[in-house]
Amino acid sequence: MKSKKTAKLVVALAATAALVSACSGDRSGDAVVPGSGDSGATTSSASATGQKFGTLDSPCGEGDAKGATDQGVTDTDIKIGYGDDRGYAKSPGLNKEMSDAVSAMIDWCNEQGGINGRKIVGTDYDAAMTQANSVMQEACRSQFMMVGHGFAMDQTSEQTRVACNMAAVPGFTVSPDAANGPMTYQGVPFPVDIANASAWFQMGEMHPDLKNDFTLVGSTMPTIITSLTKTRSLAEAAGFNLKDCGVTLNYEGEASYVPFAEKIKACGAKGLWTSRSPVPAEFNFFKAVDQVGVDPIIFGEATWYANAVQSFNKDTGLLDNLNAGMTFQMLENDNVPAVKQYKDLVTAQGGKTALLGMQSTSSFLLWATAAKECGSDLTRQCMIDELSQIHEWDGGGLHAPSDPGKNVPAECGLVVKIKGADYSQAFPADSGEFKCDAQYLVKTDKSTWGTELNADRISTKYLNPNVITPKA
The missing domain is CATH 3.40.50.2300 (Response regulator)
Known part of the structure; x- marks a missing residue:
């Protein structure tokens, strides 16, 4: 995008959750996009169903994917976890729109045949602000990945997530170690260093x-x-x-x-x-x-x-x-197809619509787009490989283009x-x-990062030799 140019709005800010950290910048204001100019497909082949989400060809549909290729994956199912802090007593329903969005998107995708024929089975977790680590411990025992979630106290669960190689496409992150965490890609990146x-x-x-x-x-x-x-x-x-x-x-x-x-x-x-x-x-x-x-x-x-x-x-x-x-x-902008579609899908299920819901929707679509490319070889390694190659993403028109593969806003x-x-x-x-x-x-x-990053801009705090990294 050109400097000082006003363009048609496709979407809004990475709505942070209850406590999302704001990133700081140096006084020069120089652009610092790593590898700026690299291109990466936002989508690949056209949707098998002919459906779209906004401008995005649907990644969902029938197929013949087979094999118990990873934890939470069978011939017929893909298990993913999602969730929010809706049970927090001091703010009941906190960020419930995130789970409402992912639930609606799971149904939308399954109605088309799932991902390459595998149905998505979601587990909706309530971290209630203080239970993020307990949620992650449970997810580590059964889920393939965490998708579209947002826990305000994610600093308490990040060590557990990394230790069990729980790859994630969160709706938002809060703590520095989660924002630049290993095996993490977001539809709307919010890194500590940019x-x-x-x-x-x-x-x-x-x-x-x-x-x-x-x-x-x-x-x-x-x-x-x-x-x-x-x-x-x-x-x-x-x-x-x-x-x-x-x-x-x-x-x-x-x-x-x-x-x-x-x-x-x-x-x-x-x-x-x-x-x-x-x-x-x-x-x-x-x-x-x-x-x-x-x-x-x-x-x-x-x-x-x-x-x-x-x-x-x-x-x-x-x-x-x-x-x-x-x-x-x-x-309010129902003239934007992706916005109207998001609202229609969520309200049809009696859910709450809000900015964070659109953010979770974008992350779900990012996850599904990568999962489709993996086909029968649906492993966390394949997901990391595919997600790392997506360098232009707007959730079908929900938000301004970001670079999830390089974690750049x-x-x-x-x-x-x-x-x-x-x-x-x-x-x-x-x-x-x-x-x-x-x-x-x-x-x-x-000095404001709150964590140490390696040469790949990944937080080093919980890194271990078994962490999944993109293959060249």
Whole structure:
């Protein structure tokens, strides 16, 4: 994509989950795509069924694939695990849209004949925030792969996953070791060493007068602490000189948010960035900000493009200054075939539609596309080989093109806003378009990675001699 070009929007930001880390960038903003220019097929042969998902030929269909080629694979079935944190007591239903999406996609694929004739058998796991490792231990005993899942505390399960060679195509990752983990490929990559900084650059275009007046709202949760360190570098790369207002909120909640809001007021901040998701505690904080007479621009990740935000703001209007950076198409854009198809499939099953659901859908399709190519030789080794060769991927039109094979994000973005309960596009000006710029894709400072990477940009923390790597 060309620098400073506004193009038709195919999709929105890698919506992170409850605590997804934001990547940082150096001040130069130089593009750092490894092997930029390499081409890789997003699809191969045409769909055997003639069906499509958006612009993508369906990878599903009848076939004569045979053999118990790997754990979870038989002549007739392929077992995959997926899941979310919907059982988290402090935020019931957290990221349930991810499991709803994968469940719908499994049914869609099986109705066409599965993958080369093998039906997909899914196991839906609930990590409930604190049970990610228990989930992974169970998956290690029976599943072929994990697909389209997202666990906010994935740092607790990564060692187990790597030790049992559980290859994965997650909907999102949070911890540094998972984001650049071995045997992991994502439809929407979110590595620790390369970041899409479009949101901050675009915020700078929208509010050039506020570049000295933004502050980051801190948290006690380790993953958010890491995220904010990177976000600070990201903002600085886009020309922001952030204020340090000394506000750090307990992730489990505060008895009163008024003292923290008073700090914001005394600091003179006119813009607030939050790396948290839209949960009741966060809403209480913004109520306190309003109570002390502060009316800031609110800025966050794509998790703030959510039903919970609409419900809260419809009644209060306290988030009418909210902006969220995205690289996904808005759910309102039914004119985009992939978006409409995703919504139709999920709602037909009574499921919840949301940005993270589209993210899981993209990862499922990425997994299925690679699985189709493996044919009867459906092994984790073959999957790693195939996934590593996919270098341009947009989920059939759900999001801006990324490079899953090399774990490189898109270099495009847009910003959405909300008024009452209605979202609309804030930047670029034309709805259904997003802006691409080479400077949006930046290299992060090594001090913010939170892990050591090898020459292949893989986290070394849990590497062992048995890890599956792509064959030349």
